[in-house]
Amino acid sequence: MAEHDSEDYGTGTRLVGAGRRAEWTGSADHPGAVVNPPVYRASTHLYPDMAALRAHPANEDGKFYYGRRGAPTQWALSEALTALEPGAEGTVLYPSGVAAIMGALLTVLRPGDVLLMIDNAYEPSRAMGRGLLRDFGIETRWFDSSDPAAFEAAICARTKAVLLENPGSLTIEVCDVPALSAIAKAHGLTVVLDNTWASPLGFPALVRGADIAIMSLTKHVGGHSDAMMGSASAGPAWYRKLRVRAQGLGNVVSPDDAALMLRGLRTMGLRLAQETASALAVAEWLSAQPEVAKVMCPMLPGSPGHAIWARDFTGGCGLLSFVLKGGTSAARDALIDALALFGIGYSWGGFESLATPVDPAPIRTASPWPLPGLDAGDQFGVRLSIGLEDTADLIADLARGLAIWRTAA
Numbered sequence: 273m274a275e276h277d278s279e280d281y282g283t284g285t286r287l288v289g290a291g292r293r294a295e296w297t298g299s300a301d302h303p304g305a306v307v308n309p310p311v312y313r314a315s316t317h318l319y320p321d322m323a324a325l326r327a328h329p330a331n332e333d334g335k336f337y338y339g340r341r342g343a344p345t346q347w348a349l350s351e352a353l354t355a356l357e358p359g360a361e362g363t364v365l366y367p368s369g370v371a372a373i374m375g376a377l378l379t380v381l382r383p384g385d386v387l388l389m390i391d392n393a394y395e396p397s398r399a400m401g402r403g404l405l406r407d408f409g410i411e412t413r414w415f416d417s418s419d420p421a422a423f424e425a426a427i428c429a430r431t432k433a434v435l436l437e438n439p440g441s442l443t444i445e446v447c448d449v450p451a452l453s454a455i456a457k458a459h460g461l462t463v464v465l466d467n468t469w470a471s472p473l474g475f476p477a478l479v480r481g482a483d484i485a486i487m488s489l490t491k492h493v494g495g496h497s498d499a500m501m502g503s504a505s506a507g508p509a510w511y512r513k514l515r516v517r518a519q520g521l522g523n524v525v526s527p528d529d530a531a532l533m534l535r536g537l538r539t540m541g542l543r544l545a546q547e548t549a550s551a552l553a554v555a556e557w558l559s560a561q562p563e564v565a566k567v568m569c570p571m572l573p574g575s576p577g578h579a580i581w582a583r584d585f586t587g588g589c590g591l592l593s594f595v596l597k598g599g600t601s602a603a604r605d606a607l608i609d610a611l612a613l614f615g616i617g618y619s620w621g622g623f624e625s626l627a628t629p630v631d632p633a634p635i636r637t638a639s640p641w642p643l644p645g646l647d648a649g650d651q652f653g654v655r656l657s658i659g660l661e662d663t664a665d666l667i668a669d670l671a672r673g674l675a676i677w678r679t680a681a
């Protein structure tokens with residue numbers, strides 16, 4: 273099966289074949305006997321004799337050693353993710369997306385260093401800067417990702433890394449990763465990029481300038497809202513260092529969860545394409561509604577960073593936000609409560625649609641909110657994760673929600 277993941281093939285073909293090594297999907301006398309790698313539940317790995325135990329295998333996937341270093345189920349997932357990320361030498365798995373971000377930052381930073389973080393980063397990433405990183409003597413400073421000159425001006429002698437997220441959380445603003453990465457490289461910084469929104473199917477992060485590409489697999493790869501995991505993929509400069517640091521931190525992922533992620537991966541291309549098309553239709557409809565001040569959906573012309581999205585991305589996703597024209601927080605809550613087809617909950621990227629409030633004002637410190645061009649009252653946002661329901665049903669639901677909002681606002 274390994275030939276299915278050749279770079280000569282299209283994405284769908286590679287998603288089907290990735291990670292399905294014949295030795296992981298069968299026995300010595302019948303390699304490739306089953307389609308999926310079995311779930312190897314194992315802490316202890318047994319050795320045939322003392323000579324084998326003494327011959328410590330190299331620290332790499334594909335060699336049984338001890339449960340913490342995984343077994344074929346986890347190896348197949350990490351090999352599949354590496355095959356999908358152009359420029360990657362390997363992929364480290366973590367128990368969550370947050371663990372992947374922290375694992376990468378603790379690999380590239382030392383006490384005394386300064387980290388520059390994009391201002392619209394995922395809030396738990398910002399919390400790392402205010403919390404654990406600060407406690408370990410690493411200083412975090414936030415910058416406005418729409419202004420490469422401001423980013424360059426913020427670099428000092430102690431700055432060692434930058435954490436980007438493209439597009440940023442909540443406001444889904446796209447930034448110019450090639451431009452920011454070029455500046456970072458010129459100053460010797462390591463670029464860590466949270467690529468959860470597009471995944472490598474829509475944004476080849478390492479090719480665009482990142483040194484380490486992070487994903488919360490909880491979102492698109494899992495795709496069914498039933499498992500959590502994270503990943504960091506990198507080229508030769510960082511992959512082995514990431515791996516050793518992750519092992520030092522004791523990161524492991526369960527084989528059952530790895531099997532769920534592998535299952536999700538096979539249909540991820542189809543789900544992303546459908547969710548992207550549906551999200552764009554919802555975004556177009558929303559932008560024509562008088563109650564809506566701004567739609568933030570990179571695929572939509574006029575959205576923040578749309579031109580950069582069109583230049584740098586090969587795909588989109590179902591996650592978008594919109595800002596209501598004036599109104600109150602309570603009216604916005606009434607809108608969300610009125611939706612029948614959107615669950616209220618964090619996370620996204622599952623087969624089912626979700627809605628959550630967007631309130632960046634108390635979070636952002638380096639960039640304006642409301643967005644430039646909007647009135648001061650245009651500050652109450654809603655984030656939608658568009659799932660696999662019929663688009664017309666979702667739009668009808670949103671129309672009901674806006675009608676309730678009009679009476680409450």
Ligand SMILES: *Cc1c(COP(=O)(O)O)cnc(C)c1O
Nearest residue numbers: 368369370394466468488490501
């Ligand atoms: C959800 C999310 C994470 C964290 O992932 P978990 O698996 O929930 O820990 C990181 N970055 C982004 C952009 C996310 O949306």
